[in-house]
Amino acid sequence: MKSISLRVNGRLYNIEVRDNDRLLEVLRDVLGFKSVKMGCGVGDCGLCIVLMDGRPVNSCLVLAARSDGSEILTVEGLGGEKELHPLQQAFIDVGASQCGYCIPAALLVSYSLQVGKRNPSSEEVRRALRSVLCRCGSYLRFEEALKVAGRDERGDSEKV
Amino acid sequence: MSEEILRRFREIEETRDFFIVGRKVARVDALDAVLGRPIYTADLVTGRPLYVVAVRSRYPHARIKSLDVSEALQVSSVRAVFTHRDIPGVNDAGSLIPDRPLLAINKVRHIGEAVALVAGEDYEKTVDAADRVLVDYEPLPAVTSPFEAMNPDSPRVQEDRDNVVTHFKIRKGDVADGFRHSHVVLERTYKTQAIDGLPLEVEVAYSFWGEDGVLNCISTMQNPFDVYNKVVSILGVEKSRLRIVQAATGGGFGPKSDETPIDVAAYACLATFKTGRPALAAFTRSEAMTVQCKRHPFTITHRVGVDKSGRLLAWKALLVEDTGAYISKGHLVIGRATFHCTGPYEVPNVWADGYCVLTNNTMAGSTRGFGAPQSHFAAEMMMNELAEELGLTPLEIRWRNMLRVGSLTATGQKIEDPGLELCLMRALEASDYERKYLQYKKMGDGVVRRGIGLALLYHGNTLGPEGDDFATVLVRVERDGSVVLQTGLTEFGTGAITSLVIVAAETLGVPPSSIRLERPDTLAIPNSGPTVASRTTPIGGRAAFDAAVKIRHAIASVASEMLGVPASGLEFRESRIYARDNPGKYLGWKDAVAECYKIGVELKAVGYYIAPPTRWDPETGQGSPYNQYTFGALVAEVEVDTETGVVRVDKMTAAYDVGRAINPLGLLSTYESGSIMGLGYAIMEEIIHRDGYLLNPNLQTYVIPTTAEAPRQIESIIVESPGPMGVFGAKAMGEIPVVLPAASIAGAVANAVGVFIRELPLRPDRVLKALER
Numbered sequence: 048m049k050s051i052s053l054r055v056n057g058r059l060y061n062i063e064v065r066d067n068d069r070l071l072e073v074l075r076d077v078l079g080f081k082s083v084k085m086g087c088g089v090g091d092c093g094l095c096i097v098l099m100d101g102r103p104v105n106s107c108l109v110l111a112a113r114s115d116g117s118e119i120l121t122v123e124g125l126g127g128e129k130e131l132h133p134l135q136q137a138f139i140d141v142g143a144s145q146c147g148y149c150i151p152a153a154l155l156v157s158y159s160l161q162v163g164k165r166n167p168s169s170e171e172v173r174r175a176l177r178s179v180l181c182r183c184g185s186y187l188r189f190e191e192a193l194k195v196a197g198r199d200e201r202g203d204s205e206k207v
Numbered sequence: 208m209s210e211e212i213l214r215r216f217r218e219i220e221e222t223r224d225f226f227i228v229g230r231k232v233a234r235v236d237a238l239d240a241v242l243g244r245p246i247y248t249a250d251l252v253t254g255r256p257l258y259v260v261a262v263r264s265r266y267p268h269a270r271i272k273s274l275d276v277s278e279a280l281q282v283s284s285v286r287a288v289f290t291h292r293d294i295p296g297v298n299d300a301g302s303l304i305p306d307r308p309l310l311a312i313n314k315v316r317h318i319g320e321a322v323a324l325v326a327g328e329d330y331e332k333t334v335d336a337a338d339r340v341l342v343d344y345e346p347l348p349a350v351t352s353p354f355e356a357m358n359p360d361s362p363r364v365q366e367d368r369d370n371v372v373t374h375f376k377i378r379k380g381d382v383a384d385g386f387r388h389s390h391v392v393l394e395r396t397y398k399t400q401a402i403d404g405l406p407l408e409v410e411v412a413y414s415f416w417g418e419d420g421v422l423n424c425i426s427t428m429q430n431p432f433d434v435y436n437k438v439v440s441i442l443g444v445e446k447s448r449l450r451i452v453q454a455a456t457g458g459g460f461g462p463k464s465d466e467t468p469i470d471v472a473a474y475a476c477l478a479t480f481k482t483g484r485p486a487l488a489a490f491t492r493s494e495a496m497t498v499q500c501k502r503h504p505f506t507i508t509h510r511v512g513v514d515k516s517g518r519l520l521a522w523k524a525l526l527v528e529d530t531g532a533y534i535s536k537g538h539l540v541i542g543r544a545t546f547h548c549t550g551p552y553e554v555p556n557v558w559a560d561g562y563c564v565l566t567n568n569t570m571a572g573s574t575r576g577f578g579a580p581q582s583h584f585a586a587e588m589m590m591n592e593l594a595e596e597l598g599l600t601p602l603e604i605r606w607r608n609m610l611r612v613g614s615l616t617a618t619g620q621k622i623e624d625p626g627l628e629l630c631l632m633r634a635l636e637a638s639d640y641e642r643k644y645l646q647y648k649k650m651g652d653g654v655v656r657r658g659i660g661l662a663l664l665y666h667g668n669t670l671g672p673e674g675d676d677f678a679t680v681l682v683r684v685e686r687d688g689s690v691v692l693q694t695g696l697t698e699f700g701t702g703a704i705t706s707l708v709i710v711a712a713e714t715l716g717v718p719p720s721s722i723r724l725e726r727p728d729t730l731a732i733p734n735s736g737p738t739v740a741s742r743t744t745p746i747g748g749r750a751a752f753d754a755a756v757k758i759r760h761a762i763a764s765v766a767s768e769m770l771g772v773p774a775s776g777l778e779f780r781e782s783r784i785y786a787r788d789n790p791g792k793y794l795g796w797k798d799a800v801a802e803c804y805k806i807g808v809e810l811k812a813v814g815y816y817i818a819p820p821t822r823w824d825p826e827t828g829q830g831s832p833y834n835q836y837t838f839g840a841l842v843a844e845v846e847v848d849t850e851t852g853v854v855r856v857d858k859m860t861a862a863y864d865v866g867r868a869i870n871p872l873g874l875l876s877t878y879e880s881g882s883i884m885g886l887g888y889a890i891m892e893e894i895i896h897r898d899g900y901l902l903n904p905n906l907q908t909y910v911i912p913t914t915a916e917a918p919r920q921i922e923s924i925i926v927e928s929p930g931p932m933g934v935f936g937a938k939a940m941g942e943i944p945v946v947l948p949a950a951s952i953a954g955a956v957a958n959a960v961g962v963f964i965r966e967l968p969l970r971p972d973r974v975l976k977a978l979e980r
Contacts, residue, residue: 081250082243086407087492091906122243135241139233142876146700147240148407148457173914182407182458183700184883186917
């Protein structure tokens with residue numbers, strides 16, 4: 048067992064983990080962030096993606112011990128029901144969610160992209176979101192949501 | 208009197224302009240999704256359940272000589288091992304046909320068949336224990352080609368059943384005569400592959416005893432009542448002692464309507480039943496990809512005769528379908544495939560034989576499209592090849608033969624609406640098909656060549672001959688005016704439950720956001736039929752409408768008194784009840800509901816609808832197997848790299864006749880969803896069996912489309928040519944967009960490189976090989 052401390056969605060957790068515990072199970076089963084989905088467990092599908100220090104990682108491929116000192120963002124930390132992040136609102140508005148299972152991962156990848164660049168090009172969006180499998184085929188909707196959210200944010204800043 | 212009012216309401220609903228139907232409405236479950244709420248089965252597990260792990264066959268066909276569980280029981284934390292001897296009820300898990308044991312008895316018939324179950328406290332140790340169940344197999348010869356299996360001398364897959372499960376026939380006119388009068392007769396064979404529907408949430412079931420002595424099971428599935436009925440029979444318990452609840456379901460695509468949801472529910476329930484402990488049975492990805500029902504591989508041989516002008520005169524078809532070791536839905540898939548085998552064209556003389564055949568491959572069953580993608584690929588390629596032979600364009604030959612109002616299908620059914628022609632016109636206009644086709648055909652020597660393909664569709668709606676096409680929907684109104692809707696029809700991504708909410712909202716004149724859904728629960732609701740065949744919106748919508756009309760009728764009787772206006776003169780909209788002839792006179796929805804509660808008028812209704820029975824003659828296939836048809840036209844534009852053989856789909860233009868667009872936003876998602884899934888079928892996906900063994904049950908070697916393969920653009924065109932059956936004229940749509948991409952993309956590749964590739968998927972090696980010819 049090893050003691051680690053990590054910050055998830057802004058809150059600090061000090062926990063004990065086994066050497067072979069993965070970040071995926073620690074987030075889901077120990078800390079209760081159920082938005083992190085397990086799709087394959089071997090890094091193929093991207094459903095367990097979280098942002099680790101701002102970068103998307105497959106949490107099934109990260110040993111929990113390696114996350115010591117890091118900052119994790121899951122969809123639970125992106126926005127709440129009363130204050131949805133513009134990307135969450137855009138996902139709803141453009142019909143991006145179908146079965147919903149990949150949506151947390153797709154949102155986080157989109158968010159990390161948007162943080163780096165307000166209006167990423169279609170190629171950049173596709174390169175980034177290639178890491179997330181969506182069997183419902185919502186890929187063009189994700190792209191649309193990023194466009195809509197980028198537009199709305201620009202609108203907001205103009206108002207200010 | 209009240210019947211009169213009900214009838215009047217129905218008339219109003221069918222003729223008036225809509226307030227909500229046809230507008231963009233966000234899905235009812237979208238908020239849960241973007242917040243990442245814990246609503247899927249694995250999210251709902253509390254405490255420490257027993258993990259249930261299956262021991263699976265390592266041979267495609269073998270006799271089980273002996274089975275020794277003693278070593279597995281020695282593993283610490285293992286609580287129980289179950290074999291077929293431990294099943295208290297009937298050891299059968301076949302979803303429709305009872306041909307499939309839950310746990311193998313003395314034989315395994317495909318790779319991955321379940322032989323025993325291990326239940327333990329610790330997941331990893333339980334997996335380890337499953338490896339220690341010693342099964343002594345005597346391998347038997349495996350039959351893995353359906354053509355071999357059809358040979359009467361071939362070993363039988365199931366001892367008490369012929370390998371040919373179904374022989375489906377169409378006999379229309381006189382094909383010999385048609386061929387005699389033909390100017391050109393072509394014979395071609397087309398092959399399609401197995402794919403996995405691949406819902407990203409794997410099968411998982413969580414079971415526990417309730418305090419009321421009821422065994423509860425939460426699971427991911429399309430058909431809670433199928434699962435319920437099978438688990439009741441497997442456990443041999445009273446129906447009242449089991450409850451199945453459908454959790455949010457991360458994708459269905461067919462496999463979750465077939466065998467595997469029954470399996471996991473039965474595994475978990477058996478463990479809870481025997482040990483008293485909560486239990487969790489979840490597939491691994493590779494386990495799911497091994498045992499989930501696949502899309503049936505087909506071999507289709509067409510022999511078709513046309514006159515000089517390109518008019519179809521005779522069509523002879525042989526369809527052979529490999530359904531794997533157990534039937535699942537194979538006997539129905541072959542029916543749909545055979546009914547549609549001539550494509551959406553009028554042919555005076557048809558002779559078709561469709562065979563559903565057992566082999567020792569893994570099971571095939573329902574997969575989005577249900578036989579139609581295979582059938583359309585072969586028919587549409589055949590039309591392209593005939594056009595080429597006659598010097599016509601693919602459009603010209605289609606124009607001469609397509610189904611129009613009054614045309615007769617291969618089964619002799621008269622077409623009643625102009626949906627197909629409307630779709631074709633819109634798709635042609637939006638894609639500039641004909642000009643591009645001729646342009647691309649001329650320029651033939653670049654490394655990367657462009658091509659455009661056109662394919663047409665008709666799709667017999669909902670179950671038709673495949674089962675009782677009924678639905679039930681419960682609607683009740685709470686004291687505060689909120690509306691609750693519950694049904695056994697399920698949401699697993701299609702958006703159809705949002706359509707039911709829209710139908711109820713439209714009928715009651717309240718906003719969709721005021722309608723709350725309760726989860727499908729087999730103890731709380733009547734059987735609603737299966738959620739398959741794209742039937743939730745058209746058929747379920749009729750049931751939702753029926754329930755809402757009954758509620759509206761009850762409220763109208765009270766509102767009529769309060770406003771002093773006859774019930775038939777009331778209009779329900781914007782949460783108010785208006786006197787139609789005097790819009791200044793109205794009543795708030797909540798006030799009317801409060802009054803109903805006060806005077807004891809019940810605001811709870813069971814809506815029911817059953818589609819008219821369909822009739823056809825099994826000896827000739829002649830008749831009307833479906834109540835209505837969805838039509839469509841898909842144009843695909845591709846780039847073929849002649850050095851690498853890679854096909855890239857650049858753009859798709861999709862026009863579908865949806866009958867009535869209940870939710871255009873939902874349709875947009877459905878169009879794109881099916882287009883991209885169909886693209887995977889066309890160019891990438893293939894579950895590979897070799898001698899009965901599976902080579903690629905994992906996501907590294909079974910690759911599905913990502914953002915990299917998705918077309919740059921999908922243009923979605925909604926055509927509305929209302930049908931007689933579905934709610935407000937709606938037609939089946941959930942599966943439909945997956946049907947045409949393979950046909951359309953293969954046509955585009957032929958346009959680009961001048962070669963017809965007759966086998967799916969259009970893999971780079973296959974494209975290169977075709978180019979060598």
